[in-house]
Amino acid sequence: MSAIDHSVFHSPGYFIRAAMASWEKAGAARLRHRVFVEEQGLFPVHDRDKIDKDCTSLVALSTYAHEADEVVGTVRIHEEAPGLWWGSRLAVDSRFRHVGRLGRELIRLAVSTANGRGCRSFSAHVQAQNVPMFEALHWRVEEEIVLHGMPHARMRADLAAYPPITDPEAGFLALAKRSAPPPAIAW
């Protein structure tokens, strides 16, 4: 096994923020297509729906020389009824999973942004294999259901664990995870 920490070669840090530029929105759409249509086969042709007209899209951006470089993660949030928010289409590029806790940081920005906009309830339909991850992030299962032919759970976030964020456009920086340093070499 290599002693080199490859995660730092992906990107030393990631901006987690609301998508603003058109390249960010287009990158999020392409990433969703790669993950939900090509990788998971959840949708046969495209994954767009009417929620896309009225949602806030959040992105994780890799960096190069401290500048935003590429969309490597995304999630969207929308308010279904006053105070009732949903998150959906959480996706991290397969090359960037487990390297920067991007899934966790996108969930944090999603729920905290809704909380900053007067959210009273934040829910998501979570794919069954991801339920343990959401439970570890202060979500609980409310109902088990099948969606698009795949087992899901309707889960709800504990808003107390997600302090309000009022400026998702500014977002925050997530650093790449560091593995343990390589053992010292004896000369």
Ligand SMILES: CC(C)(COP(=O)(O)OP(=O)(O)OC[C@H]1O[C@@H](n2cnc3c(N)ncnc32)[C@H](O)[C@@H]1OP(=O)(O)O)[C@@H](O)C(=O)NCCC(=O)NCCS
């Ligand atoms: C699910 C997904 C978004 C996770 O993204 P990620 O960036 O790899 O996740 P993170 O690195 O932030 O993981 C956060 C924590 O949950 C853990 N985790 C990640 N996926 C997990 C899973 N499926 N089950 C249990 N734990 C999981 C990680 O080990 C990490 O734990 P740590 O903080 O103790 O190190 C990503 O795997 C993905 O895009 N999958 C395909 C699409 C998908 O399933 N979308 C979600 C639909 S509900």
